[in-house]
Amino acid sequence: MAIVASAQRGTRRILAGADAWMNRLYGWRFNPLYHSGALVVALLLVVLVTGIYLLFFYRIGAPFASVARITDQVWLGRWIRGLHRYASDAAVVAALVHALRLFAQGRSWGPRTLAWVSGLVLLFTVFICGWTGYVMVWDVQGEVLARAGARLLDVLPIFSEPISRTFVGERPIPGAFFFLNLFAHIAIPIGLGLVVWLHVSRVARPALLPSRKLMWGVIGLLVALSLFWPVAMGPPADLFRLPAPAPFDWFYAFWVPLARPLSTGFVWAVTLAVAAATLLAPLWTRPARAARPPASWVDERLCTGCEQCYQDCPYDAIEMVERTENVKAGASATVARVDAGACVSCGICAGSCAPMGVGPPGRTGRDQLSRVQAFVAARRPGAKDVVIVGCDRGAGGIAAGESFHGALVYPVSCAGSLHTSVIEYLLRAGAGGVLVVSCPARDCWNREGPKWLEQRVYHKREAELRERVDRRRVRLAHAAVGETGGVVAELEAFRALLAELEAAPREAEFDVVRECDTAPEEAAR
Amino acid sequence: MTPLARRTTAIALALGSTLAIGALSRAPYTADRAAHGVVRLAWRARGERVEECRRLTPEELERLPAHMRQEESCEGRVLPYRLQLSIDGARVVDELVQAAGARHDRPLYVYRELTLQPGAHAIAVVFAREGAIPPGEREASEGTPPRLALDTTVALLSRRVLLVTYDDDARRLVLRDGSP
Ligand code: HEM
Ligand code: SF4
Ligand code: SF4
Numbered sequence: 001m002a003i004v005a006s007a008q009r010g011t012r013r014i015l016a017g018a019d020a021w022m023n024r025l026y027g028w029r030f031n032p033l034y035h036s037g038a039l040v041v042a043l044l045l046v047v048l049v050t051g052i053y054l055l056f057f058y059r060i061g062a063p064f065a066s067v068a069r070i071t072d073q074v075w076l077g078r079w080i081r082g083l084h085r086y087a088s089d090a091a092v093v094a095a096l097v098h099a100l101r102l103f104a105q106g107r108s109w110g111p112r113t114l115a116w117v118s119g120l121v122l123l124f125t126v127f128i129c130g131w132t133g134y135v136m137v138w139d140v141q142g143e144v145l146a147r148a149g150a151r152l153l154d155v156l157p158i159f160s161e162p163i164s165r166t167f168v169g170e171r172p173i174p175g176a177f178f179f180l181n182l183f184a185h186i187a188i189p190i191g192l193g194l195v196v197w198l199h200v201s202r203v204a205r206p207a208l209l210p211s212r213k214l215m216w217g218v219i220g221l222l223v224a225l226s227l228f229w230p231v232a233m234g235p236p237a238d239l240f241r242l243p244a245p246a247p248f249d250w251f252y253a254f255w256v257p258l259a260r261p262l263s264t265g266f267v268w269a270v271t272l273a274v275a276a277a278t279l280l281a282p283l284w285t286r287p288a289r290a291a292r293p294p295a296s297w298v299d300e301r302l303c304t305g306c307e308q309c310y311q312d313c314p315y316d317a318i319e320m321v322e323r324t325e326n327v328k329a330g331a332s333a334t335v336a337r338v339d340a341g342a343c344v345s346c347g348i349c350a351g352s353c354a355p356m357g358v359g360p361p362g363r364t365g366r367d368q369l370s371r372v373q374a375f376v377a378a379r380r381p382g383a384k385d386v387v388i389v390g391c392d393r394g395a396g397g398i399a400a401g402e403s404f405h406g407a408l409v410y411p412v413s414c415a416g417s418l419h420t421s422v423i424e425y426l427l428r429a430g431a432g433g434v435l436v437v438s439c440p441a442r443d444c445w446n447r448e449g450p451k452w453l454e455q456r457v458y459h460k461r462e463a464e465l466r467e468r469v470d471r472r473r474v475r476l477a478h479a480a481v482g483e484t485g486g487v488v489a490e491l492e493a494f495r496a497l498l499a500e501l502e503a504a505p506r507e508a509e510f511d512v513v514r515e516c517d518t519a520p521e522e523a524a525r
Numbered sequence: 526m527t528p529l530a531r532r533t534t535a536i537a538l539a540l541g542s543t544l545a546i547g548a549l550s551r552a553p554y555t556a557d558r559a560a561h562g563v564v565r566l567a568w569r570a571r572g573e574r575v576e577e578c579r580r581l582t583p584e585e586l587e588r589l590p591a592h593m594r595q596e597e598s599c600e601g602r603v604l605p606y607r608l609q610l611s612i613d614g615a616r617v618v619d620e621l622v623q624a625a626g627a628r629h630d631r632p633l634y635v636y637r638e639l640t641l642q643p644g645a646h647a648i649a650v651v652f653a654r655e656g657a658i659p660p661g662e663r664e665a666s667e668g669t670p671p672r673l674a675l676d677t678t679v680a681l682l683s684r685r686v687l688l689v690t691y692d693d694d695a696r697r698l699v700l701r702d703g704s705p
Contacts, residue, residue, distance in 0.1 A: 024526070025535040089550045144556045157627070161569075162634055168567035169703060170690040221543040229547045240703025242559065242684040247551035256556065 004285055011104035012481070016397070019443065020482030028440035028478065032218065035210035035442060036098035041196065042215045043091040044126070046222070048189060050084035053077075055186070060178035063138040064236045071233055082226025088130055089251040090222060095123050105393075105445050109286035111202060111315060111342045116282050118199040120275075125192050130252035132185040136178070140246035141253060143167065143237035146181075148256050155264045169239035202342060203447065204316040211442075293345035294361050296338045300325050302357030305332025308462040309349035309358045314447040317342035318349060318358075346446035347417030351456065354463040356419065365419035372410070372422045379408050381431035383502070386494060388487070389422070391415040391449070394439030396479040396487035405491055407435070415439070416449020420456050420465035423474055433473045433498045437487055440478045450478055472501055561640040562681035566610065566650065568691035568698075570633040570669035572603035572624050573658060602629045604656045611649040612641065621655065633669075643683040650675045650689055650698055673698045 015033070022031040032039060057077065059066035070077035099119060102108055108116045131149065135142045150163035166177050200206035209215060234246040248256070259267045277284075286292070298309075300323065310318045320334045336358055338349075343360075350359025356366045381387050386407040390399035391414055398404040399411035410426070412418050415438030423434045436457075438450040454476055455461035465474065475497075477490040526534070578599040586594050603624035610618035618637060625631040635652070654671040669691065675698035679687055688701040 025531060025538060085550055086546055089546050093546070140556075160631060161625075162636065164636060165567065165569065165634060168565060168636065168690070169686070169688050169701065170567055217539070221539060222546075225543050225547050229544075231551070238703065240686045240688070240701075242563065242686070243556040245553055245555040248554040249550045250552055251549060253554075257554065260556065 001284060008104050008106055008285070011100060015101060015104055016480065016482035019480045023440065023480055023483065026214075028442065028480070029211055030214040030217070031440070031442070032094075032210075032214060033097060033101070034440065035207075035214055036094045036101060038207050038210040039094040039215070039218060040091050040098060040122075041208050042210060042219070043087045043094060044189075044192065044196075046087040046219060047084055047091065050080045050087070051186075051189070053080050054084060058136065058182070060175050060182055063136060063142075063178050064233075067137045067139075068233050071231065078230045079223070079226040082229075082231045083222055085231055085249070086222045086225050087219075088126075088133070089249065090218070091126060092130070092251040095119075095126065099123065103281065103285065106285060106287075107344075107445060109282040110292070111317070111344050113282040114202055115199055117279060118195055120278055122192065122195050122199060125188055125195065127252065129185060129188050129192070130249070132181050132188070134249065134252060135181050136185060137234075138178075138237045139234035140237060140243050141234055141248050143239070144243050144246075144248075144256060145253060148259060152259075152264055152267060155268065167239055173239075202315060204314055205448075207442075207447075295340035295343035295345055296347070296349050296358060296360045297340075298336045298338060299357045299364075300335045302355045303332065303335040303353075304355055304357075305334040305336070306354070306462060307334075307336070308354075309336050309352040312352040312448070312452050313343075313349055314346065314449075315342055315344050317344070344446070346449070347414055348446055348449055348452060349417075351417045351419050351452065352463050353419075356421075359417070363413065363417060365421060368419045368422050369425065372425050375410055376426070376429040381408055381426065381429060383430060383432045385431050386433045386435055386491060386498070387426050387431045388491070389415070389418060389426075389434060389436040390487075391438050393445050394443065394478070394480050395437035396484035397481045398437070398484060398487055405488055407491055414444070414446050414449045416444065416446060416452050418453060420463060423457075423465055424469050427469060427473055431473075432502070433475065433494055435475045435477060435491060435494050437490070438476070438478045440480055443480060450476075472497065557684075559640065560643070560683045562643050562683060563686045564612070564639045564641055564646075564648065564679075564681070564689065565686050566608070566618075566635050566637040566639075566689045568635050568689075570606065570635070570652070570691060572606065572633050573654065573668050573671075574601055574603050574630070575656075575658060576601050600628070603631070603633065604654050604658070605629075606633055606652050607655050608635060608637075609649075609651040609653075610637070610639070611647075612639070613647050622652075641681055643681050645678055645680050647678050648675070648689070649677075652691075652698070670696055675700070 019031065019033055022033050026032070028034065053076075054070060057066055057070045067081075070081050072078070102112075102116070102119075131145055135146045135149075147164065147167050150167065153159065154162045154164050166173055200208070210218075232247075235244045238244075296317070305320065305323070307320055310320050317339050318336050319339065321337045323331060323333055323335045336349075338358070345360045347360050347363045350356075350364050350368065353359070353365060356364055356369075358364065359367070387410050388395075388398065388404055388407045389410045389412055390396075392399050392411055393414070395415075398409060401409055403409055408431075415436055418436065423436070426434050436453065438444070438453060441450040444450055452461065456463055457465045457474060457476060458471075465471075475490070475494045477487070479486040479490070576599045578597050580596055581598055586596070605621050605623045608618060608620055608622050609616065617639060622633050622635055623629050624633045650673075652673040673691065675689060677700065679700065681687055685702065688703075689698055690701060691697070692699045
């Protein structure tokens, strides 16, 4: 759908600007936008630990008074309560950024459907936890939230007695209400752990925590906030007064002013519509059938059973199975097999396979070689030329053009899918240097592309760049879409190095044996 | 940007976002700014349950499985009440309150809120059973009386709620304002 594509494009443009900014300020390793999903996990862990402390002091028989007592513990209770709240708030922000990124990057359909849907369940669960958490305090905000919730729930034919009646004041609010609320507040997080597990079940090696510096930085800031701007008690709930002015947490109570003037039917209709629309995103964000990239496949005649693609696939979509075809002497006992239902067509396996036996159709190592041959024939890179192999999704957005600042551009769908023989081919064909520009590692749409690429080029990971290739003529760099300037800087630095190399060959070609080892000849004379 | 400017901006942004979280977690809000008072009618009544029986026609019997064929079919329901409220002599509520539940066999719940200008108001509430108990059936003694009424003058304060509710022990409608 054109409108979805343009919404995604627009969101990507905003994120690109924000990413470039954050990379400049904090460096790509600590860009919080790249770590949003993992930050949610870290923040939820903080919420869990602080929540256990608060639980010791909370009394369902005296909710407001017991929270007030915690808040009066100047040394511990107050800031732990503050941290519990602020971490919950930050978790909402991080989760929204995380969801927005994945929407913008089109990572919301196909094999990612389970992650998408379970992510929404997670977000909803976090929201319900916050809601019940504020009801626990039983101040004005708690009462308003409880009443607003009761008003919505009472139209459902599931309760034998309207919940709203709990708050009319004819009798004190029964302890059972606060018990149930507390139970929900605690039982839901237990379920949360399970849903997080489900959420990342389709990705290999999920990055569950952000980089340490970033994590402790964020937690440190929230601790400082809870120390220097401690939470205070709002006015207590009073069933016999209109709700007094009170502090509200807009991360969890944002909907109250929106829903208040509307009929419950309308609020339900809007809620269900939003829920359905977001839950069905895997259908409406999915490209048309013809535009969907096909799953990877294995050419069993070429597969040697080395297991590298099986290890590298970021989505655990490859398994090793017993060979049933092409069984002959010397053939491996096992071959790789792609589970098409789990494959996102990232192409990373194509870069993993030295014999070029796996990859999405049209993007296997062999296909890449034919493509680079055609590229060389058409563009004829010379000794003074740098070829920039640029990732479509990042690389400062330069991969869309044919050339960039005088360098020839060779676009790829993911730098991690690049077969290292392409680099070698370009150099052998005469290019002065090859600059591979990927996305920053944590921003790889395919999760692990830059990591594997770097290991193949510099650390002899299987399907490595051959020893014989002059590493001085190869350079790896990364840049987010908005970081065109970064690519220019890398290119200039690389050109300077190549220029030094160009000056050097005469020296390198100096035949040490012929020039220096003259004694035998002279002796012969 | 110089390294110093970059570092300063980085710190300022981190602190600013943290403060924004603090501010948004406690932004003041008044859910109801009105100056009026509220009269809240809220109670739970146990109504009179009656059984209504009729003979099934031969065709209806035919359609039932053999082991369920009973000539008489009875359905229980709770008789409704009519709720009337007059304020300062004007009738503002006149409605039939059905027992809860899809088959109207659960208690009756009254929950109405009316806003009023602060000041003295004459309030008259009547909650009276509609429909008769079939002959031969006795009225259950623990049920809500067939007619409840409250006729009084109240001094309603701004932003306060006055509750009219049913006192189960006294078996009558009472006024409460939250004071112990
Ligand atoms: C609210 C709590 C959430 C937590 C704790 C969370 C956490 C995570 C983590 C740790 C990953 C793995 C990242 C990686 O290693 O690549 C992930 C992936 C993912 N998340 Fe979430 N997430 C949450 C909410 C959401 C929401 C609301 C959505 C979308 C509506 C979402 C959609 C996804 C998707 C689609 C992936 C898979 C990405 C891929 O396949 O490349 N998540 N999440
Ligand atoms: S990397 Fe290639 S050779 Fe190795 S298991 Fe996978 S398909 Fe087979
Ligand atoms: S393209 Fe290859 S690496 Fe990527 S998900 Fe599919 S099988 Fe895994």
